[in-house]
Amino acid sequence: MQGRNRELLQIDYDHIDVLGFEVNESFVHGVVCDLKGAVKMSFSEPVQDKRPQAIAESIKVILDQIRQNEAKTANIIGIGLSISGIVAPTEQKVIHSGTMGWENIHVNDLFPPLGDMMIIVENDANAALLGEVWVANIQDDEDVVYIVISEGAIGASLLVDGQLVRGSTMVAGEISHFPVEPNGKSCMCGNSGCFETYVSLERLEKEFAELSTGNMKLIEAYKAGDELAQQFVIQAAHKMATVIRSIIYLVNPGRIIIGGLWIEAGEEFLNLVLQQVKKHFSLGERHIPQFAYSKLHPHAGVLGAVGLVIDEFLKYQ
Ligand SMILES: [Zn+2]
The missing domain is CATH 3.30.420.40 (ATPase, nucleotide binding domain)
Structure with a gap:
């Protein structure tokens, strides 16, 4: 590369x-x-x-x-x-x-x-x-982590010293079932408290629709100031921050890019995640990477x- x-x-x-x-x-x-x-x-x-x-x-x-x-x-x-x-x-x-x-x-x-x-x-x-890296002009020797959350699928990709980190059995970055809550929501994998149960929009939309009295979708309702939607989104931001903090401790990337459907929640959501990352990060703010949504979404x-x-x-x- x-x-x-x-x-x-x-x-x-x-x-x-x-x-x-x-x-x-x-x-x-x-x-x-x-x-x-x-x-x-x-x-x-x-x-x-x-x-x-x-x-x-x-x-x-x-x-x-x-x-x-x-x-x-x-x-x-x-x-x-x-x-x-x-x-x-x-x-x-x-x-x-x-x-x-x-x-x-x-x-x-x-x-x-x-x-x-x-x-x-x-x-x-x-x-x-x-x-x-190739189209949006990121230096290819930068350490970058890309987190993508689409409807059902969640994954992360790691570029370290200009090389993708795949892992010894190709599953590096498979963060769907990263534990974020002891005794948390039950996951289809059989465990509870997995990352995806708090951030998968497919799942959150269903849970939100069951509880909401309106007919807006989750992100739309969040942007309109709906209180229930705010609760869902704040919880998702907190869980995302938990995973991102762990990634920073492990990889120390210079840049984290968020791709996928949460981009629709806008800069306010990104700031919510970033604030939460900073609030509980122990090594000092200078180690917090640059943080942005995917430019190519x-x-x-x-x-x-x-x-x-x-x-x-x-x-x-
Ligand atoms: Zn799971």
Whole structure:
């Protein structure tokens, strides 16, 4: 990854494009990008059926749409795929995706035969972090942690000394079941007090709808000053701060980026989390990292997937 931007300045491959795909529980998103990461075309298919064969069908529909716009695309050199779950990029496999209900799915199960086209698969949080680094001008030797909270899936990605930290069995950053409350809310994993039970918007929306007398969704109600929504959001901010403090103690990153659906809660929510991090952090404020929402939301994952292909391509130039 080192020096990628510098190399791009010297190479003008305007006849080359890259495809990026992001698959999650709600949609399949596909983009055509040039080598500088600028999106030339974007397509989306809603997910009604999460099985690999149904997702493969949606990917095929998007590939057909891209083919129909062939005149606007240059020579496509590869495809990047970003997906929630435990991913083994070197084996081109999704080992486990709780969000999608997948086990050991190979990229060949998702894409039609494409000859010797390069296909790179990466975990969504890792891809999103790389997207931030590559497109949003973050120094690639910075220690950065990216936390993504989408509807069902929660994950973190760690970039240390310019390298992704995957862990010895590829589960570094799987923070969904990080314990944040002794004897807390029961989790589908069988434990109680897991992080996701306090911050998963899918779960919180259901709990909020059961208790609320209005018909607004949680974040909307929070922004409108609804008292019950405030309680839910403040609790989520406190639990997020607990996890972030632990991450700071363990990794000491220079920057923490929050991606995913909580961005909709706005700067007020981010400040709530930051205040709570500072309030209970023992080592002094100078160790608190820079703190911001993803600048690429909602395209960080797909742009990161594109960046992976570009990076691989540039290695051989
Ligand atoms: Zn759990």
